[in-house]
Amino acid sequence: MSENQRNAAAGQRQKEYAEKAKESSQKTLSNHGLTRKNEEFIYQLNKQLIAHGMHEDTKQEVLDDTIKQLKEGQKKGQTAKQLFGTPTAYVYKLGHPDKNKIAASNNSPYYLLALDNGLMFFAIFAFMFGLLAVMNPGSVSPKYHYGSSGLTALIIIAVTGGLLFGYISMLMQPYKDPETGQYKNRSWIYRIVMITLTFLAWIGIYMFVSLLPNSINPQPTKYVYLILAVVVFAVDLWLRAHFHIVNNVFGDARRARRQNRK
Numbered sequence: 001m002s003e004n005q006r007n008a009a010a011g012q013r014q015k016e017y018a019e020k021a022k023e024s025s026q027k028t029l030s031n032h033g034l035t036r037k038n039e040e041f042i043y044q045l046n047k048q049l050i051a052h053g054m055h056e057d058t059k060q061e062v063l064d065d066t067i068k069q070l071k072e073g074q075k076k077g078q079t080a081k082q083l084f085g086t087p088t089a090y091v092y093k094l095g096h097p098d099k100n101k102i103a104a105s106n107n108s109p110y111y112l113l114a115l116d117n118g119l120m121f122f123a124i125f126a127f128m129f130g131l132l133a134v135m136n137p138g139s140v141s142p143k144y145h146y147g148s149s150g151l152t153a154l155i156i157i158a159v160t161g162g163l164l165f166g167y168i169s170m171l172m173q174p175y176k177d178p179e180t181g182q183y184k185n186r187s188w189i190y191r192i193v194m195i196t197l198t199f200l201a202w203i204g205i206y207m208f209v210s211l212l213p214n215s216i217n218p219q220p221t222k223y224v225y226l227i228l229a230v231v232v233f234a235v236d237l238w239l240r241a242h243f244h245i246v247n248n249v250f251g252d253a254r255r256a257r258r259q260n261r262k
Helices: 003-029 036-051 056-075 079-082 085-093 100-106 110-135 151-171 188-209 224-241 254-261
Strands: none
Touching: 036 056, 056 079, 056 110, 079 085, 085 110, 110 151, 110 224, 151 188
């Protein structure tokens, strides 16, 4: 047998071996109720993950998760290409996760954002009113109208500020588009308009509560206000650390960035 014949025979054996390996692999990956095209996607994805040197356990987790999503997509008539693009693009995406998706997953829930903002607003205004009373003792005289410096007014301002700006904090973060499933940011115009409307609404509430009569809007002494400011501020710091509140008006943006890099 000549050298060319031996090379041809060796090439044929390699081709047959590759075809058998492909057939065996496809059989292993085909027992999941997927369509033929989705089975081929999983097979190609498996090859890509192997080529990238992914650990076997991690590779199997990726395949299992992908198969699960494909089966859910089949119920809605979605193909693998619609869900993930090409196997090559999908593997690249796995190695380069969507920053918007990571940011969205790090978002604190609305009730924590509202609580954090509300406590911080209370602490800031309480400290401001206490400091003003120290600098100008006559401002706490009962003969004056307390207005927004009264305790009832302060509570209303803090609560509504927490609710309003907690909502704004949610709007500023990426969200999942229900139609495409992609994570994206809202337009700058929309965010600017919403922030402006929120400020105007809060200013309106501030002006309204300043009209409350002293009988239902008592004013604590300057020392009580300062003590309240310190205590509420300390409670808010504990809540932030305990519940990892990030991406808020007063939240820890540095912690959020550290989490995004992980």
